Amino acid sequence: MRREINFTLNGGSVKIDVMPNEKLLDVLRDRLGIKSPKHGCGRGECGACTVLLNGKSIRSCITLAIEVDGQEITTLEGIEKNNMTDLQKSFLSHNAFQCGFCASGMTMTATELLTKNPNPDEEEVREAIAGNLCRCTGYKNIVEAILDVSKEK
Amino acid sequence: MKKELKYVGTRAVRLDGLEKVTGAAKYVDDLEFGPGMLYVSVLESPYAHAMIKSIDTAEAEKMPGVKAVLSGKDFPEKFGLYLKDNSIFPADRVRYIGEQVAAVVAETPKQGEAAVKKIKVEYEPLPVIQDPREAIKPGAPLVHPDLGKYEVVPWLYPQPGTNIGHVRKIRKGDIEKAFEEASFILEDWYHVPHVVHAPIETHISVSLYSYDGRLTMWNSTQSPHTQRNIIANALKIPHKNVRVVAPYVGGGFGGKAGINMEVIAAVAAMKVPGHPVKLRWTRKQEFENSSQRQELYAHIKMGVNKEGKIIALKHQLYWDVGASAEYGSNVVNATGFSATGPYYIPNVYIDSFAIYTNRPPCGAYRGFGYSEFHFGIESHMDRIAKAIGMDPVEFRKKNAIKRGEPVAYGVEMNPTGIQECIDKVAEKIEWGKEDKSPDPNKIRAKGFASVWKAPAMPPNESSAAFIKFSEDGSINILVSGMELGQGFLTAMAKIAAEELQLPLEKIRVELPDTDRNPYEWQTVASHVTWSCGNAVMRAAIDARNEILKTVSRAYHIEKASLYLEDGKVKCFTDPDFELPFEKFVINGIEMPDGTFRGGPIMGHGMFMPEFTSAKVNPETGLGGHPNVHYTTGAGAVEIEIDKETGRIRVLKMAEAFDAGKAINPDLVEGQIIGGFVQGLGTALWEEVKFDKNGKILNPNFTDYKIPTALDVPRDMNPIIVEVPQPDGPFGARGIAEHTMIPVMPAVANAVENALGIRIKEVPITPEKILNALREKEQNKQ
């Protein structure tokens, strides 16, 4: 049942054999060394495992690796070219995160939002990140950091 | 006189910020251990209470990829933090659904899961007890028939032959006489169910046992040294041969304090020397077998006199600590000493019972029991204020404890800014000003609560710190406090920065590694800023003395003439003298004859509160000094209720806490907001639900709802008050847990102010609101 899949990962091409029942999250973390998406709930409910599939945020814990054959995957490792993005800089200066475990997923979701809608209002930001659970911060600084990026533009 | 502070109290980017926003921060699961890694899978008990008749692992051992199978017969040891009632694997009896019965070590997780299914266990089910009010009755089925044989610290009192793991009593004044004199008395029950910490990172351990008898563990933990101590003692390994490394923790909230599943990883590793083994809890296991917050049934009888002063309190707390009280017994203990709330009450009678049931073990949870009992106390405060015709805020101010007044166990209250906290919150929430919803279906109202909390610690808890300089004048601070997100690293850096006048960018603070970093009891109790902060301050002063001594010796300048500024040694009497740290902190100072003075500069510091004592009279709770100090504060909410559906939204919050001195003001504000939102979850949505067999019905985020970005107030107002703590670093005391405490009662009080109904059981769901409204209508008719 093992299959070879090919996909674009953070701009580079990947060729790897997977079993159909391997999750994208496990393949990224355990076999490709991509550690930014995290295990949180295993049911697509916490958002810690969020990556971009063809630019759209998805839950890699409920996505099969085999599903991304021929597609393009972007993780936190891939959004910064040589420098942090404006979003990351804003998260940093706002002290947006505490424990940081949700940071990668939150960043990927917010990256998608700002691409789709460069000037979201507060409710649009909250709506977008509502599927990314953070147990530490109460979301205030995260929301303000995202809004600040849109203001700067 | 200290000159103006340059680093402490200023705003700064947190030290761990860059790592966390770039994804560079490593959590245990992110570490690489190579292809030799094995995986631990756990067989869980399907029964909440049963005898284990037999365990047959033969078939599992033959499954592909299986390296070892472990079960209770190999591990008779009991372990625990305060009361050794916990099993590595239970040998004869399971006590809750999800308890580890056996484990498999295999080459892949899938192989392990397959093998676990082949373990045959024969159980004989026993009666299940889930309600602490039933479990405390004589004749109830016993969860721990061997309670009398367990090792326990001297200040806990398990009652063999019952389900009582500990009872803390306070008997101060003459309670009966005081109730006779009271002009108004209110008595009622309050209920706070089990909730879970729900850190986004579940518990995880990677453990490696090497052939030379050394055990190394990489754990997601708040307590590296305490884990080392428990593991070393339970497994009979010399402490020097147990090493606990703690990378970043993806959320703790007390759930990663002490030890729980890590012990399984440790014994699994010992079965397969040379191989790292990984054990990572699923979200379901995190609910079933990490630890929960105790359930509380509290009965409160409070009496006031004609002037509106509280003169008597009888507070009985029945805590469900689940199947183990190894940690939770101290929650029961701590709240027993403090269940007056932040008020001076001359006559106090408290019973706080730790009651075993067949529910998952409970332990530390942000607030350490104070959230739970404040729900009752602060609900009661509002109800009494209303009944005697006093404004609830005024009533709190009138009774709030003042510096020097005795707390329940008799010791004088420390300096406190509680009056200022109450005033500032009242002002920010615009107490007394009515606000109308534009939607006719909705009604708005405000609710208030004031709170206190002390760190709950053994009397001899302690912290230690090393500071070492490098060639470029930068320093590494070695401590074993844990960065849980609260900003510990930044706080320690600022304290050292202030004492050494060294810019923050020249400072690193290292995450714990019990081999390399000095001792810290645990990162719990909101005490590390205070305790470890004191140790770092002393280490920095020690390093500063070394610096001054070296320079003084080399240049023959009096030490008293020297001072530090911007990473340089300067001289009061010679404005031209300036010696940057990098010129000498490693290689010393060259003398005219080519010899050198000095050497690598280091500093060390330790701190233990030498005034505390757990030796109290067990019948009265008096005579000792169990707590170091109390942090006080207040919180308020403005809510909007949809009268038709019963749904509540919190529109605005304000909370003020007396931090003594906010080392990192913006991170203190972050704690206030984050803690408030965690409290909001418990006020409105969160509850672990069990079926009649003791099985959790909602071990997932589908049905255990923690707040999302859409569910929090848009208007959040954190307020910092600073009345210095005399023995705190720069006057600081902890505030992080406290921020959760006002929320449940503040919301309940707002609901009463909105609708005239009193909800005495959280979470305050729309159904409870509608039922109470219906009852109110019926009572009218």
Add this chain to the structure above:
Amino acid sequence: MNNFDYVKPATLDEAVSLYKRYGEKAKLLLGGTDLIVLMDAGAVAPDILIDLKGIEELKKLELDENFLHIGARVTFNELIDSPIIKEKFPLLWETSRTIASTGVRNKATLVGNICSAVPSADTAPALLVCDAIVVTAGESGGREIPITEFFTGPRRTVLKSGEIVKEVKISYGSKKFGGSYIKLGRYDGEDLAQAGVATLVSEDKDYKVAFCAVAAKPVRATEAENYLKGKELTDEVLEEAAKLAVKAISPISDIRASKEYRLYVSGVIFKRSLKTSLARMNGNGPAYGERLV
């Protein structure tokens, strides 16, 4: 999760014949946001997954003279982002926004939602009040199933072995209308409905009402619809209609809500939804997507 085989056919015919061949041993994969969770829990253990995401024609999202066609591969976020949906089918747009979270909506599909057929299926009330038609492909050429006949019970539909839902189509008329979907959850974040109701009001005083999460399957409240037909929505009419509407439902008590609460609150949200739909038709209601509870 068990081992299984995986195929990704490029045509619908190929998918149909594979599905026929494997029958009950096969599962169809669209977004997978429900299926993978079930498989992980061991609740579903297929021998083979047939991934429909390789079939180009299932991506269809278009409006022809009479119908809106929503192909099986169309995700909720594609619906939300589509100007056609937002302008011409605002009820469906409003409904789509209530589903899970954006990271789930990027994969989850409307067709997947109805095929999972959980009682709380958020899309069902809107599709029911629109009299949507489920179009299938099968060996015998497929069929058109009125959505009102599609659901048969919890996680059960009329679909036969080997039958694949190709699209959902919704007729589009020129009548002025207003609609609303009210989902009552435990909070504003991602949640399953405790009770959900969609209503559709048109200028000729025709009223459509459907519920989810308050019966073994999503249901239309036809008795209430018949009563309402041709009437002005006075308070008395609303009260009477609410009584008839809740006769259509038979909620249970579960971890999300009690039977009593669901019964009571269904009446509340029914009335609120109907009033909102009417106001929207008349151009003076809250914008689509605004919170109604």
